[in-house]
Amino acid sequence: MHNWQQYVRERLSHITVSPERECEIVGELALQLEQAYTGALTGGATEQEALSHARNQIRNWDDLAREINLAERYVPAPSEKDRPFSGFVADVRYALRFFRRNPTFTAIAVLTLAFGIGGNTAIFTLVDAVALRSLPYSDPSRLTAIETRKSQQPEIEPWTSALDFFDMRDHFQSFSHLAGISPIWNLVLTGNQPAERVEALFVSASFFPMLGISAARGRTFTSEEDNRSTPSRVVVLSHGFAERHFGGRDPVGSSFSMDGASWTVIGVMPVGFRYAGEPVSGTASDIEAWFPLSANPLAASARGLRFLKVIGRLKPGVTLERAAGEVAAIGGSLAEKYPATNQGFTDSIQPLSQQVISKFRGPMLLLLGAVGFVLLMACANVANLLLARAATRNREISVRIALGASRFRLLRQLLTEGLVLAVMGGLAGLTVAYVGLMYLVRTGPEPLVRAWPIQIDARALLFTTSAALLCAILAGLPPALRMLRGDANNGLREAGRGLTAASHRLRSGLVILQVSVALALLVGAGLLVHSFERLLEVDPGFQPRNLATISTLIYQSARTPAARTTLWGELHDQLLATPGVTGVAAVSRLPLMGSNLGSWLYKEGQTTGQPPLDVEYRVATPDYFRVMGIPLRAGRLFDDHDDANAANLVVIDEAAALRVWPGEDPLGKRIKLGSDAATAPWITVIGVVGSVRHMSLENAPPPEIYRPYSASPMISPILVVRTATDPEPLLGPLAAKVRGIGPNVSAYNVFAMQTLVDRSTEQRRFVMLLVGGFAVMAVVLAAVGIYGTVSQAAYSELPKSAYGWLSAQPRKPLFR
Amino acid sequence: MASTDIRDLQKGSAEMIVLALLEGRARHGYELAKLIESQSDNKLQFHVASLYPLLYRLERKRLVEGRWVEKAGERRRRFYRLTSEGRRALEHQRRTWREFVDALNVLTRFGHA
Numbered sequence: 001m002h003n004w005q006q007y008v009r010e011r012l013s014h015i016t017v018s019p020e021r022e023c024e025i026v027g028e029l030a031l032q033l034e035q036a037y038t039g040a041l042t043g044g045a046t047e048q049e050a051l052s053h054a055r056n057q058i059r060n061w062d063d064l065a066r067e068i069n070l071a072e073r074y075v076p077a078p079s080e081k082d083r084p085f086s087g088f089v090a091d092v093r094y095a096l097r098f099f100r101r102n103p104t105f106t107a108i109a110v111l112t113l114a115f116g117i118g119g120n121t122a123i124f125t126l127v128d129a130v131a132l133r134s135l136p137y138s139d140p141s142r143l144t145a146i147e148t149r150k151s152q153q154p155e156i157e158p159w160t161s162a163l164d165f166f167d168m169r170d171h172f173q174s175f176s177h178l179a180g181i182s183p184i185w186n187l188v189l190t191g192n193q194p195a196e197r198v199e200a201l202f203v204s205a206s207f208f209p210m211l212g213i214s215a216a217r218g219r220t221f222t223s224e225e226d227n228r229s230t231p232s233r234v235v236v237l238s239h240g241f242a243e244r245h246f247g248g249r250d251p252v253g254s255s256f257s258m259d260g261a262s263w264t265v266i267g268v269m270p271v272g273f274r275y276a277g278e279p280v281s282g283t284a285s286d287i288e289a290w291f292p293l294s295a296n297p298l299a300a301s302a303r304g305l306r307f308l309k310v311i312g313r314l315k316p317g318v319t320l321e322r323a324a325g326e327v328a329a330i331g332g333s334l335a336e337k338y339p340a341t342n343q344g345f346t347d348s349i350q351p352l353s354q355q356v357i358s359k360f361r362g363p364m365l366l367l368l369g370a371v372g373f374v375l376l377m378a379c380a381n382v383a384n385l386l387l388a389r390a391a392t393r394n395r396e397i398s399v400r401i402a403l404g405a406s407r408f409r410l411l412r413q414l415l416t417e418g419l420v421l422a423v424m425g426g427l428a429g430l431t432v433a434y435v436g437l438m439y440l441v442r443t444g445p446e447p448l449v450r451a452w453p454i455q456i457d458a459r460a461l462l463f464t465t466s467a468a469l470l471c472a473i474l475a476g477l478p479p480a481l482r483m484l485r486g487d488a489n490n491g492l493r494e495a496g497r498g499l500t501a502a503s504h505r506l507r508s509g510l511v512i513l514q515v516s517v518a519l520a521l522l523v524g525a526g527l528l529v530h531s532f533e534r535l536l537e538v539d540p541g542f543q544p545r546n547l548a549t550i551s552t553l554i555y556q557s558a559r560t561p562a563a564r565t566t567l568w569g570e571l572h573d574q575l576l577a578t579p580g581v582t583g584v585a586a587v588s589r590l591p592l593m594g595s596n597l598g599s600w601l602y603k604e605g606q607t608t609g610q611p612p613l614d615v616e617y618r619v620a621t622p623d624y625f626r627v628m629g630i631p632l633r634a635g636r637l638f639d640d641h642d643d644a645n646a647a648n649l650v651v652i653d654e655a656a657a658l659r660v661w662p663g664e665d666p667l668g669k670r671i672k673l674g675s676d677a678a679t680a681p682w683i684t685v686i687g688v689v690g691s692v693r694h695m696s697l698e699n700a701p702p703p704e705i706y707r708p709y710s711a712s713p714m715i716s717p718i719l720v721v722r723t724a725t726d727p728e729p730l731l732g733p734l735a736a737k738v739r740g741i742g743p744n745v746s747a748y749n750v751f752a753m754q755t756l757v758d759r760s761t762e763q764r765r766f767v768m769l770l771v772g773g774f775a776v777m778a779v780v781l782a783a784v785g786i787y788g789t790v791s792q793a794a795y796s797e798l799p800k801s802a803y804g805w806l807s808a809q810p811r812k813p814l815f816r
Numbered sequence: 817m818a819s820t821d822i823r824d825l826q827k828g829s830a831e832m833i834v835l836a837l838l839e840g841r842a843r844h845g846y847e848l849a850k851l852i853e854s855q856s857d858n859k860l861q862f863h864v865a866s867l868y869p870l871l872y873r874l875e876r877k878r879l880v881e882g883r884w885v886e887k888a889g890e891r892r893r894r895f896y897r898l899t900s901e902g903r904r905a906l907e908h909q910r911r912t913w914r915e916f917v918d919a920l921n922v923l924t925r926f927g928h929a
Contacts (some may be wrong), residue, residue: 022885025868028845028894033865035846057864067869074876 002037002051002340004030014065017072018529025068033057087409092415098417099424105389109382112784113425113475115777116378117467118432123371123770125437125460126444129452131357131364133277133459134605138212139313143352144175144320145277146310146327150614151346159183159306162299164334164342166228168310171330174323175312177210179203182296183279183307184287184580186716187258188553188746197746198241198258200289201275202296208236210313211275215267217242218252221292223663225266231294236264241288242268253391272453276356277644278309285448303341304600304676311352323348340676344611360448363767370774373517375467379474380510382421384785386479387507411480417474419469426468430456433464445762482506514785518778525775535761536598541692541701542591543629547753548727549590550738553746554715564713567741568621568810571719574737578723581734583627584719586709588619591628591692592760601705602677603660604670612677615656616694616704619712625689627653627722633657635667638708646711651687656703672703696760720753727752830862830870831879832913835898835906838880842897845871871896879905 015022033054040050058064099106134140145399146168147158160168165180174180182202189196205226214220215236225232235258242251242265251265269290274280280287286337293299298307331347357364383810390397400410434456439761441449552571568586600612622638624630635652642649650671657666672680691701709717717737725728731750738747758765837843837851845868850860862870874880879902886892898906 022896025872029864029868031844031891031893032849032868034845064865064869067865068872071869071873071876074873117908 002034004034004037004054007105008033011061012065013069014062015068015072016624017069021072028646029058054137081635083660088416089410089666090421091413092784094413094422095417097422100490102389105385106424108784109385109421110424110428112378112381112385112781113422113471114428114432116375117422117426117429117464118436119371119429119774120375120467121429121433121456121460121464122436122440123367124463125433126440126449127147127364127368128452128459128463129454130360130448133452135353135356140353141351142314142316143210144312144323144349145352145355146178146307146312146347146349147355148310148331148345148347149343156748160308160310161303161306161341162293162301162308164306165308165310167334168327168330172312172326174314174318174326176315177206177313179210179311180293180308181207181209181277181279181311182293182298183274183309184283184285185291185296187289189256189258196444196748197748198288198553199285201280201287202291202293204293210311213273213460215268215419216270217250218265218267220267220290226292226294226730228294228299231292231299233261233295233554234266236267236269236290236291237265238269238273238286239271240286257695263291265794276310276452277352278355281359294710303338304674306598320349320351350665363763367767367770370521370771373378374774374777374781375471377514377778377785378425379395379471379516380514381781381785382418382425382471382475383478384507384510386418386475387482387510390479390482413471414480415476418480419472422468422472422475425471426464428465429468430461433460445759445766448763448766459621478506478510491617511782511785514778514782518775521771521775521778525768525772527763528771532764532768535697535764538697540591540695540697540757541690542629542753544753544757546727547723548721548723548731548734549749549751549753550719550721550735550747551716551733551749552738553748561713565710566716566788567745568709570741571738572621572715574741575719575721575734578730578737580730581721582724583623583722585621585624585627585720587621587624587628587720588718589694590718590720590756591694592696593694599673599705601656601660601703602672602680604682613660613703613791616702617673618694618704618706620651620706620707621707621717624720627720628692630692631690633688633690634665635685637687637689638706642708642710646708648681648683649686649708649711650683651689651693651706652685653689653701653704655691655701656705657688659703665805671705697757698764712772719751823841828830829913830866831874832906832909833872834867834870835902835909838896839906842883843886843892844894844895846893848896857875874902876900877905 004123005026008026012026012029015025017025036057037050037054040053041047045053137143146160148160148164149158160180162180165178180203180301185200185202187198187200189198202787203221205221205223208214208220211763216239218236220235220236221232225234237251245251245256246254251268253265255262255264257263275287293308298305301307312318312323327347327349331342331345335342391723397410437454441454497538531681571586572584575581598614599617601615606612620638622640622642625632625637635651637651638646638649650673652660653668660666660671661669667683669685670682671685672682689706691704693699693701694704695702721727721730721734731752735747735750739745833852833862834848837848843851845864848871849862849864871880871882872885875882875896878899880896881899882896884892885895
């Protein structure tokens with residue numbers, strides 16, 4: 001038997017292929033010769049002839065070797081399999097196999113990324129809903145808000161008078177639509193059911209067409225229905241209100257009684273429709289009814305009464321700058337025409353979207369920034385983990401390079417591993433985001449989380465995908481580049497001994513980055529906590545402990561001054577008779593709830609032409625200051641004997657005293673209130689009380705004046721009830737007593753005063769807690785990063801240390 | 817003289833011949849050599865020295881795929897089969913040759929000879 005394998009191997013010594021391939025080729029050629037030999041024998045050839053026939057199959061072995069070498073070295077043109085992303089599936093499989101074999105490594109990396117990506121997705125979803133998304137109206141970029149601010153006191157909320165609005169509407173050329181919007185109006189729904197408060201807006205007929213929103217059922221107002229001389233009693237309802245009160249029935253055409261008048265329903269708005277601009281933005285109000293602006297009781301008021309927000313839609317082709325010029329020009333001409341009411345005001349215009357998000361932009365960007373840093377830290381940590389892993393893979397990579405794997409191919413594989421990790425982290429992150437978002441929506445401040453539908457949607461998923469890809473690159477690239485830059489031989493020598501010095505430097509760099517970011521976040525969070533603490537230390541100007549408050553709304557027919565006074569007397573007596581109640585008073589608007597009504601104040605002796613001062617204006621019962629714990633600084637408070645000449649008395653706060661009579665004693669000084677200084681009566685200052693933070697804890701109190709209740713009985717008094725103990729258990733019984741006064745008296749916003757104080761800091765607390773949470777997360781991530789680096793360094797130094805320790809031992813023979 | 821001409825032509829068409837023989841089923845090298853000999857009335861001959869490097873080259877081009885197969889009662893042999901890329905390449909080469917032959921036909925009218 002001939003050994004053809006040996007025969008071929010001896011002659012084919014010049015082929016330069018891998019040993020495995022050589023084996024294959026030799027085996028195949030040997031088989032060919034053997035078959036030729038056997039075939040010849042079978043064909044009747046002699047042994048010698050058969051051998052010769054077989055050997056003649058290949059005569060020139062050198063030529064054959066050269067041909068084989070050429071063939072084996074042939075590099076095919078890139079086929080589908082070799083294109084940049086071919087073999088990607090194999091890389092993914094390889095990565096998954098590795099992760100399955102290293103569950104601890106994978107769990108840590110995936111969890112780290114999950115928290116980073118999940119936290120970012122949750123915050124992005126929140127910020128997107130609140131501050132980034134364009135308004136849900138037709139062509140929202142052309143919607144603008146036109147504001148009229150007092151030049152001297154720009155901090156005062158801008159409102160426009162009805163007459164100014166009508167003049168603007170008649171003269172503006174830049175706008176295709178212009179609409180006036182009333183403040184949020186509380187109305188009492190009357191009828192068979194118990195009195196119910198409804199929050200409503202009075203809007204121009206052009207309001208809905210301007211937004212590009214039609215009624216889901218019926219229609220919205222026509223301009224005839226919004227006619228100033230003959231306003232129509234028609235109403236458009238929210239979907240929620242229609243569902244609640246009409247069930248499945250179509251409410252269009254039916255009538256119901258609101259505030260003592262009958263209104264005809266002409267339309268129902270689509271589900272989820274909400275006006276996002278002022279006066280609704282920044283509140284948790286849920287507007288349930290829209291009325292024509294002309295039906296508003298203030299619609300026919302004088303030019304001095306500013307109570308409207310104005311929005312406009314720019315005509316196509318008109319720029320904001322051009323419109324701004326026109327707004328300023330018309331504001332100027334109104335000031336010239338009506339100097340008594342319009343001088344000292346500045347008109348401006350801004351995109352409606354800016355007005356909507358202005359209250360939230362700062363905190364939202366802060367949150368996004370903080371959580372972005374956390375993502376960066378998560379990526380740094382995973383990069384660190386991958387680098388640590390590189391220690392154990394140096395040999396593998398070096399062998400693959402030595403065997404001819406292209407660096408691009410290896411880079412792709414390492415990046416694929418990062419990508420697979422990031423995708424797993426992203427998927428787990430979605431769960432984290434979902435849970436986190438549920439928590440945020442449940443615990444977040446109402447104006448922030450109730451106003452917009454906040455849910456994970458396509459935009460959030462796109463964000464998550466981008467975040468995951470970013471993580472894949474940030475976490476996968478440093479270790480990949482590090483590994484590939486290394487020399488293959490080095491890798492082989494170093495294998496098993498950990499990382500090179502350069503890798504250590506890279507990892508140390510990552511840890512330094514982490515510590516710096518964590519520190520920055522900690523400092524930021526610390527500053528927020530500090531400023532929040534200072535905010536909590538701010539004296540609100542009254543004693544919120546053991547104080548309850550109930551808002552009421554009195555049905556229109558009881559709104560004659562005498563009827564209101566009787567009703568108040570009843571309320572006062574009944575509530576005071578409740579065990580545990582030590583005082584009852586009423587005010588037109590609670591502290592920390594923002595502006596009430598403003599008024600112009602002229603002081604006696606004021607030079608003609610000097611602009612009046614805008615002051616906050618509240619009506620209070622004599623006991624209000626005592627019940628609230630607002631200190632009297634000078635003079636006296638109202639008392640029950642003031643009734644006869646109550647209209648001539650006023651109590652002012654310290655801020656007003658300082659502003660109007662700096663360095664003087666304000667007691668006995670006389671002022672006039674209102675828009676017409678000539679006709680308004682003189683009012684005497686009888687007392688000065690401490691300033692109350694009426695706007696918010698953060699803002700210094702504006703000048704404030706209080707008029708006695710008997711001079712101006714309130715339509716919807718807000719009751720304040722001082723209790724001997726915690727008011728929470730009394731809230732229910734007190735509200736029931738208020739409702740028990742009569743079927744047309746509603747009670748709402750029933751809560752302990754402390755809740756109001758807490759709520760006023762809710763948004764800051766929310767942002768502070770979140771940023772604080774992210775800072776803690778960053779510190780934990782940095783700690784994990786440091787631990788990883790130190791332990792890896794210790795591991796790679798171990799052999800040297802061990803040798804050092806051994807050589808330091810006394811030289812004693814191990815065996816005797 | 818005639819045989820030299822055929823060998824020159826054979827060089828240009830070797831790839832197509834091997835691919836075409838593998839079109840129906842997988843075959844090993846010896847079988848391929850035998851088939852070429854027998855089906856061309858011994859006019860075409862592939863020496864081992866040129867057949868195997870050609871097979872290796874086709875393998876590198878991913879037009880064929882070689883695999884060791886062990887059948888019961890037979891020696892372990894390396895079988896070659898056509899890949900999908902090989903199938904496409906064969907179609908392409910057939911088309912090119914057809915066009916070439918058609919052109920030759922028009923120019924030389926050798927088909928009528």
